[in-house]
Amino acid sequence: MLALLVALAACSDSNGGDDDADAGSDNAKVDRIIVTPDQGFLWVGERLTLAAFAYDRDGTLLEDVSFTWSGTDATVAGVEDGRVEGVSSGASLVTASAGDVSSSPVAVLVIDAPEDMRSSDEYLAEAAEAGLVTPHEVLTYRVYAAFKDSRLPLQYKGRASGAFETEALQDVIDQYETLPAETKAALDPFLVPPADGASWLAPPGSGQGLSIGRPTCKSDTDGWVYVNSNQAKVNVWYQFTIPGQKEKAKLVSEAIEKEIWPRLFDVLGFPEPLSDADSGCSNYGPKLDVFLVRNVDFRGLTVPELGAPYQSSVFIMLNESLTPDELKAGAAHELMHASHWAFRTKSFQTSYGWLRDAVANWAIDAVYGKTLQLEQDFANCYLRTPELPLQDRAKGHCDSSKSDVERDYGAYLWLQYISNTYSPSMVKSILAATQSVDTGVEAIDNVVPGGFQKHWPLFGKMLWNQAPVDTKPASFATWDTLNEPVKSVDTSGDLGGAAEKKDELEPELKNLSHRVYHFDFQDPATHSVLFYNGFFEPKKAGKHVKVQALWLDGNSAWQEEDWSDYEFVGLCRDIRGQRVQHLVIILSNAETEPGGSVTATRTPYLKRNNIGCWKIQGTVNALTKQPGWTGMGRQGVVTVGFELDAAATALDFKHPQFPDTLRLGANMLMSPSGTFFFEVAYGSGGCSNRFGPASFNIAPFSGFLQTNPFPELHSPDATVTEWLKQPARAYVGALVDNSSIAEVVSGLGCDSPEYTVPGGLLVTNDEKNGVYVNPPQVLPDGSFVNSFSESGFTFDWIFTPQRQP
Numbered sequence: 067m068l069a070l071l072v073a074l075a076a077c078s079d080s081n082g083g084d085d086d087a088d089a090g091s092d093n094a095k096v097d098r099i100i101v102t103p104d105q106g107f108l109w110v111g112e113r114l115t116l117a118a119f120a121y122d123r124d125g126t127l128l129e130d131v132s133f134t135w136s137g138t139d140a141t142v143a144g145v146e147d148g149r150v151e152g153v154s155s156g157a158s159l160v161t162a163s164a165g166d167v168s169s170s171p172v173a174v175l176v177i178d179a180p181e182d183m184r185s186s187d188e189y190l191a192e193a194a195e196a197g198l199v200t201p202h203e204v205l206t207y208r209v210y211a212a213f214k215d216s217r218l219p220l221q222y223k224g225r226a227s228g229a230f231e232t233e234a235l236q237d238v239i240d241q242y243e244t245l246p247a248e249t250k251a252a253l254d255p256f257l258v259p260p261a262d263g264a265s266w267l268a269p270p271g272s273g274q275g276l277s278i279g280r281p282t283c284k285s286d287t288d289g290w291v292y293v294n295s296n297q298a299k300v301n302v303w304y305q306f307t308i309p310g311q312k313e314k315a316k317l318v319s320e321a322i323e324k325e326i327w328p329r330l331f332d333v334l335g336f337p338e339p340l341s342d343a344d345s346g347c348s349n350y351g352p353k354l355d356v357f358l359v360r361n362v363d364f365r366g367l368t369v370p371e372l373g374a375p376y377q378s379s380v381f382i383m384l385n386e387s388l389t390p391d392e393l394k395a396g397a398a399h400e401l402m403h404a405s406h407w408a409f410r411t412k413s414f415q416t417s418y419g420w421l422r423d424a425v426a427n428w429a430i431d432a433v434y435g436k437t438l439q440l441e442q443d444f445a446n447c448y449l450r451t452p453e454l455p456l457q458d459r460a461k462g463h464c465d466s467s468k469s470d471v472e473r474d475y476g477a478y479l480w481l482q483y484i485s486n487t488y489s490p491s492m493v494k495s496i497l498a499a500t501q502s503v504d505t506g507v508e509a510i511d512n513v514v515p516g517g518f519q520k521h522w523p524l525f526g527k528m529l530w531n532q533a534p535v536d537t538k539p540a541s542f543a544t545w546d547t548l549n550e551p552v553k554s555v556d557t558s559g560d561l562g563g564a565a566e567k568k569d570e571l572e573p574e575l576k577n578l579s580h581r582v583y584h585f586d587f588q589d590p591a592t593h594s595v596l597f598y599n600g601f602f603e604p605k606k607a608g609k610h611v612k613v614q615a616l617w618l619d620g621n622s623a624w625q626e627e628d629w630s631d632y633e634f635v636g637l638c639r640d641i642r643g644q645r646v647q648h649l650v651i652i653l654s655n656a657e658t659e660p661g662g663s664v665t666a667t668r669t670p671y672l673k674r675n676n677i678g679c680w681k682i683q684g685t686v687n688a689l690t691k692q693p694g695w696t697g698m699g700r701q702g703v704v705t706v707g708f709e710l711d712a713a714a715t716a717l718d719f720k721h722p723q724f725p726d727t728l729r730l731g732a733n734m735l736m737s738p739s740g741t742f743f744f745e746v747a748y749g750s751g752g753c754s755n756r757f758g759p760a761s762f763n764i765a766p767f768s769g770f771l772q773t774n775p776f777p778e779l780h781s782p783d784a785t786v787t788e789w790l791k792q793p794a795r796a797y798v799g800a801l802v803d804n805s806s807i808a809e810v811v812s813g814l815g816c817d818s819p820e821y822t823v824p825g826g827l828l829v830t831n832d833e834k835n836g837v838y839v840n841p842p843q844v845l846p847d848g849s850f851v852n853s854f855s856e857s858g859f860t861f862d863w864i865f866t867p868q869r870q871p
Contacts (some may be wrong), residue, residue, distance in 0.1 A: 421506030448476025600666025678867020
C-alpha cells in the first residue's frame with residue numbers, strides 16, 4: 067500500500083510551507099533532501115513531525131535551508147512546516163522541497179481510531195499471552211510505541227497514553243545484559259543521547275545502531291545545536307531542521323537557568339545532577355544535557371547510564387510538541403529525577419518508583435507554586451483512588467486523556483502536604499534517606515516527625531478538600547488553589563419513606579489508604595442516626611486505623627470529630643446541634659507494611675431510622691372503670707412531652723451504661739412535662755362520686771418514656787441488657803400523678819368527701835418480674851400510637867417526634 071502511494075508523488079499539490087522557498091542562505095547548495103521518518107501511520111487527529119535534512123554535493127548537512135512542504139491530499143493529512151495531522155481516513159504523500167530539489171515522498175496513511183481502542187501495552191500483553199510475540203519482541207515494541215517508531219506493527223498501535231514518562235526504556239536498561247544481539251541492535255539507538263550520531267533521531271546515514279554489545283556514542287552531533295548562557299549548567303539541544311524548536315529550546319534554557327535550577331539546587335539544596343564526564347557519552351561537556359525530541363508518546367524522560375542502577379549521570383528528553391508551560395513543568399519534573407540520581411540509593415533507584423514520580427511532580431509546585439500548576443493535571447490520578455495504597459502504581463485511574471498514566475504521579479499531594487506542614491527541606495531529607503533504606507515508605511517514616519501514624523489521617527482529612535477543610539490555612543485549596551476533592555462514596559442519608567435504612571461501609575482498609583463516605587441528609591423524617599465502627603477492635607489491638615467525621619449541624623456549623631475510639635456513635639437529628647445535614651466519614655489505615663490491610667471485626671455501617679430522639683409529644687386518654695361502675699368513671703386527658711435531659715444533648719455526652727459510645731443511651735430515660743385534665747363521674751353501690759374537671763401540671767419525675775432504636779448496643783448493666791433484648795422500635799412508658807383530690811360523694815349513707823389521687827395516667831404494657839412484656843413498637847411512620855387495658859384501666863395514646871427549634 068505504501069509503495070503504491072509513493073508512485074503517486076508526481077501528483078502532489080502544495081498545501082503548506084514558507085512563502086519564499088529560497089529564503090534560506092543554503093538553499094542554493096542543496097543537492098539532496100531526506101525526510102524522516104520515511105512513512106507514517108496516523109489515527110484521525112494524531113500528529114507527526116517530519117524532519118527534512120538537506121545535503122550539498124559533498125554530503126555535508128546544511129543548516130540554513132528553508133523548506134516548502136506539500137501533500138497530495140489535504141483532506142486526509144494537513145501539513146505545515148513538516149508537522150502533519152491526520153484529518154480523515156485515506157492516504158497522502160508528503161514532500162519537502164528546497165529550490166528545485168525535492169525529497170522522496172513520505173507516505174502517510176490515516177484511519178479512524180476504533181472506539182474501543184486500547185493502549186499498545188494492552189495489545190502487546192494480549193499478544194504475549196497468546197504466544198504471538200516473544201518477551202524480547204514485547205520489549206522492543208514497547209519502545210517503538212513510546213517513540214512512535216514506524217517499525218511498530220500496526221496491530222499493536224494503540225491510543226496516545228498521555229503518560230508523563232515511559233518505563234519501557236528503563237526496562238531495556240535493566241534487562242540489557244540478558245538481551246539477544248538483534249534486540250540490542252534495535253534498541254541501542256534509544257539509549258544514547260538524541261543528538262548523538264548513533265541515536266534514533268540522527269540524520270540519515272549517521273550510523274544508528276552500529277554498536278556491538280553495548281550502545282556506543284559517536285563524536286558528531288549533525289543536525290543539532292544547543293542554547294545556554296555562560297553561567298548555565300545545562301545545554302538545551304534542538305534540531306535546527308524543525309521549525310520552532312529553537313524558540314522552545316531558548317524558553318527551556320531560560321526557565322532552567324532563572325527558575326528551576328536556582329529554586330531546586332540553590333534555595334532548597336537538592337544535590338545537583340552528576341556530571342557525565344566519566345560516562346560513555348560525554349561528548350557534550352560536563353553540563354547536563356536536555357534534548358527536545360519529536361514524535362514521542364511521553365512528556366519527558368530522564369535516562370541514566372547503562373549499568374548504574376544506584377547512582378548515575380543522566381540526560382533528559384522533553385517532548386518538543388509541548389506547550390511552553392508544559393515544557394517548563396516537564397523540565398522541573400525531569401531535573402528532580404536527575405537530582406535523585408545524584409544520591410547513591412541503597413536499593414536500585416527504580417525500586418523507589420512511586421516516590422520518584424511523586425517527588426518529581428511535587429517539584430513543579432516547589433518551583434512554580436501557583437503561577438504554573440501542571441502538577442494538578444495528575445492530581446485526579448490519586449484523588450480518584452484513595453482506597454489503593456500510597457505505593458500503588460496502577461494505571462487507568464486518571465482522566466480519559468491520561469488513561470495510561472500511573473496513579474503515583476498524583477501522589478505528589480502527599481509530598482505537598484509534608485512540605486507545607488514542615489518545609490520543602492523535608493522532601494530533600496526523604497530523598498537523602500533513600501541512601502540508607504530500601505523503600506520510600508521507610509524513608510518517609512524515618513524522617514517525618516510522627517511518621518505515617520501521625521500524619522496519614524490528617525492527610526486523609528485534607529484530601530476531602532471541600533468545606534470545612536478547603537477554607538483553612540492548611541489545605542490544598544489554600545496552598546495551591548486545588549479545587550478537586552477526593553473521590554467519595556456519596557449516599558443519601560434520607561430514609562426515602564422507609565422506617566429504617568442501613569448502608570454498609572467497606573470492611574477492608576489497605577495499607578496507607580483511605581476510604582471516604584459522604585451522606586447527605588435533607589428529610590426531617592430521618593431522626594436517629596447510628597454509626598457502627600467495625601475498626602474499633604483492631605484499633606484497640608494496636609492497628610493504626612483512624613475514623614474521622616466531619617458533619618454540618620443544624621446551625622450550619624461544621625463539627626470535626628475523631629470516632630476511632632468509639633464502637634458506636636449517635637446523632638439525634640431532632641436536636642438542633644446534632645441535626646446533621648452532611649456527614650463525611652474518613653477511614654484511614656496508616657499501617658506501612660505491604661499487605662498490611664486491616665479488616666473490620668464486623669462490617670461498619672451507618673444506620674438511621676424515624677424514631678424520635680429528643681422529644682416525644684402527644685396526648686393520652688386514661689380511663690378507669692371498674693366492674694359495677696356506672697357513668698363515665700375516672701378520666702384523665704393528658705397533654706405531655708417526654709424530653710431528654712439537657713445534659714444528654716451535649717455533643718460530648720457519654721452514657722455511663724454504654725461504654726465506648728458517644729451520644730447514645732439518652733433514650734433510656736425521657737422525662738415528662740405538660741398538663742392534664744382530670745374528671746371523676748361514676749356511681750357504685752348507691753354512691754355517686756364527682757370531681758372536676760380540673761387542670762393539673764405534670765410533676766417532675768412522675769413518669770418516663772424509654773425507647774429501643776438500636777438494640778445492637780450493649781451494656782454491662784443487666785437491666786439495660788435485658789431491655790436491649792426487646793425488638794427494635796420497642797418502647798415503654800408510664801405516667802402517674804399523686805396530687806390529692808377531694809371527690810364529692812353523694813348518696814344515702816355515703817361519706818363525703820373521699821380523698822384520692824388521679825393515679826395512673828399512662829401505662830404502655832405489662833411487666834412481670836422486672837421484665838417488660840409485649841411492649842408496643844413505634845409505627846412505620848414514626849408515630850407512637852397504641853392502647854393498653856388491664857384490670858379496668860385503659861390507656862390510649864398518640865405521640866409524635868418533635869424537632870428542637
